[in-house]
Amino acid sequence: MAAVAVTSAPLHLQPLIDEIVGSSGADGAVTSFIGTVRNHNQGRTVSFLEYEAYEPLAVRALQRILDEALQAWSDTRVGVHHRTGRLELGEASIVIVAVSPHRAHAFAACRYTIERVKQIVPIWKHEHFEGGDIWIEGATADPDDEAARENAHRIACA
């Protein structure tokens, strides 16, 4: 179990918590985020999602986000696993864990990570809905876009 993973296997929170918490017992706060497949999107009734990744770059981008989080909150460790392939309604597409001596840092690092995932990680949702299917297109990925990074940081600390 690594801190970063892109996998077609179902995601589980507890093993990632165990990995990131470790055995030191020095931390007072563990936060987590689980993103799941929603049954509706922009007025459409969603049937299921297929996630596609450019896996080697997705792993690098996730690692970069963890490095950024560590720069912003130096006492905080983060882990993130992203699923690929077909996901049914309610299944977890992403799990994030942040561990820190301070709850404010743990919450912020967790939120920062999901915001950055949506900005720079090369993963795509193919939404299958009642009556058709559509590729969801969000952000143009540019890891060097400082304005985007600052925006993610601002949201994380709001």
Added chain:
Amino acid sequence: MRVTVRLFARLRDLAGSGELVREVAPPATVETVWRSLVADMPALGDYERTMSVAVNADYSKMSSRVNEGDEVAFLPPVSGG
């Protein structure tokens, strides 16, 4: 020289394949590879304003140099999470 082109999501659907081997004349940049692709598949052209590019699984720029055997990827706007 030969490069491997990787296409994802809707770009892959439009091209009908996620992986293509392309012949380009050196010296070439990512943009050279993109232009040759769009010449054969004009439907891809709309993505030029919104896509990102990568060389050998690292984010890159249209102006970056491409060498024999490189993997050049064209990435539509992302939607993970």
